[in-house]
Amino acid sequence: MEHYGNFKEELKQKTDHAEKVIRLWLPKEEGFAKTMAEAMNYSMCAGGKRLRPVLLLETLRLFGGDEKLAEPFMAGIEMIHTHSLIHDDLPAIDNDDYRRGRLTTHKVYGEAMGVLGGAALLNYAYETMFRAFELAPGNERVIRAVRIMAEKTGIYGMLGGQSVDVENDGKPLTKELLDYIYEHKTAALLEASMMTGAVLGGAEKEELALVESAASNIGLAFQIRDDILDVTATSQELGKPVHSDEKNNKVTYVTLFGIEEAARQAEELSARAVAYLEKLNRKNEFLMALIKEMAGRRK
Ligand code: GRG
Numbered sequence: 093m094e095h096y097g098n099f100k101e102e103l104k105q106k107t108d109h110a111e112k113v114i115r116l117w118l119p120k121e122e123g124f125a126k127t128m129a130e131a132m133n134y135s136m137c138a139g140g141k142r143l144r145p146v147l148l149l150e151t152l153r154l155f156g157g158d159e160k161l162a163e164p165f166m167a168g169i170e171m172i173h174t175h176s177l178i179h180d181d182l183p184a185i186d187n188d189d190y191r192r193g194r195l196t197t198h199k200v201y202g203e204a205m206g207v208l209g210g211a212a213l214l215n216y217a218y219e220t221m222f223r224a225f226e227l228a229p230g231n232e233r234v235i236r237a238v239r240i241m242a243e244k245t246g247i248y249g250m251l252g253g254q255s256v257d258v259e260n261d262g263k264p265l266t267k268e269l270l271d272y273i274y275e276h277k278t279a280a281l282l283e284a285s286m287m288t289g290a291v292l293g294g295a296e297k298e299e300l301a302l303v304e305s306a307a308s309n310i311g312l313a314f315q316i317r318d319d320i321l322d323v324t325a326t327s328q329e330l331g332k333p334v335h336s337d338e339k340n341n342k343v344t345y346v347t348l349f350g351i352e353e354a355a356r357q358a359e360e361l362s363a364r365a366v367a368y369l370e371k372l373n374r375k376n377e378f379l380m381a382l383i384k385e386m387a388g389r390r391k
Contacts, residue, residue: 117167131209138192155293171217178210193331244284253277279311306368319344362387
């Protein structure tokens with residue numbers, strides 16, 4: 093894959109920065125609810141690529157605006173993402189033992205704490221994002237960003253997509269239904285990430301629509317790549333079990349189209365995302381490179 097200059101080095105710097113920001117906003121492990129705070133922080137501190145906070149900040153940088161204001165949102169979106177992973181791994185859903193290279197939260201803290209810690213993380217994400225008002229009281233961009241986050245992760249976004257996924261487990265699926273699931277369970281959170289960054293950076297309505305379309309395409313490409321990695325990568329590389337789609341009898345882009353064609357479609361979606369962002373006539377070379385990388389990623 094072609095990239096400008098020191099993409100890998102820059103990605104590392106930006107991931108490290110996101111890591112520092114996230115850790116600043118985690119709940120304190122103290123008081124009677126200490127165990128739940130530990131369960132929340134266990135998975136939050138297990139690593140992960142931190143793509144969503146990095147995308148959020150880089151999209152804000154595309155427009156300009158106060159980078160400090162992005163910080164509670166960078167932490168908040170990673171909390172929402174981590175909540176979805178903790179709950180996805182529960183026995184009632186995928187029943188997985190490993191995530192981010194460690195035992196899953198319910199394996200370490202028990203199923204009840206997995207449910208509670210995951211729910212508390214989702215709530216804490218909003219407690220955290222609302223704290224942006226301490227930095228900018230009454231700021232209208234913050235209100236719009238929180239609203240986008242709530243809408244993109246609820247019934248008409250990530251959770252809605254996940255519910256359709258769960259309902260159709262083991263059933264044959266059309267491409268249309270599979271796309272609905274991927275556009276919601278995976279792409280909606282990437283849309284939230286880039287759109288909140290754009291809104292906090294001061295994007296206009298038309299610009300926000302372009303960012304949404306770009307993120308939707310990236311999200312679909314990202315999930316197709318996830319399907320491919322499930323059959324081509326090792327559990328060490330991913331830090332989670334592989335061949336889980338086969339185990340769960342899931343229809344994926346790989347089962348529908350085969351690995352090569354799935355990879356081609358991911359590349360095509362990624363090129364479409366780049367084309368949407370180019371229409372903005374704004375410059376962030378790193379963001380463009382990151383988007384291309386996400387469709388061809390190896391972990
Ligand atoms: C509320 C019971 C309950 C469940 C919620 C919403 C939800 C469960 C799950 C979301 C669905 C999901 C896990 C989609 C997969 C998206 C995806 C490819 C996640 C992996 O993201 P990466 O690769 O992970 O960025 P890291 O660990 O690097 O952050």
